[in-house]
Each structure stands twice: as C-alpha cells, then as structure tokens.
Amino acid sequence: MDVRVGDTLVMKKQHPCGANRFLVLRSGADFRIRCAGCGREVMIPRVKAERQIKQILRPEAESAPK
Numbered sequence: 001m002d003v004r005v006g007d008t009l010v011m012k013k014q015h016p017c018g019a020n021r022f023l024v025l026r027s028g029a030d031f032r033i034r035c036a037g038c039g040r041e042v043m044i045p046r047v048k049a050e051r052q053i054k055q056i057l058r059p060e061a062e063s064a065p066k
Contacts, residue, residue: 001050003027008036010055015040021057 003009007024014020019037026032031049034041 001053001056003031003050003053003056004058006059008057009033009049009053010057011052012054013052020054 003024005024005027009022009024011020011022015022015035015037017035017038017040019035021036022033022042023036024031025034025041028046030043030045032041032043033049
C-alpha cells in the first residue's frame, strides 16, 4: 500500500476522541500518525495500520494536473 508523509488516512475504527482521520507524519516499518480530532500522536506498526485503512486522502497540490 502506498502511504506517504502528508496523506490523511480514514480508518475503519475511531480514535477514543471520536475522530477517524489521521495525518501521516512518518512512514516506514511503523507509521507515526496524528489524530485529526485531538492531536494525539501514535506509533502503529505498518501491518496493523494497513488492515485498518479505509481510504487514503492525498493533498490537493499533488493530485492537480501539471
């Protein structure tokens, strides 16, 4: 799965604060993600994160045609 720094992940399960969107701060064997609702940062293993991803939202600047 192609997840890059700056992407927003929509997850299947919600964070305890109620938000289900997370910003990717670091990718590799682990992801460091920040909750869009409360701002909490979490490290999660790539395998576990990839199973929980429902949708990947890319920043608009990258997806615009050149």
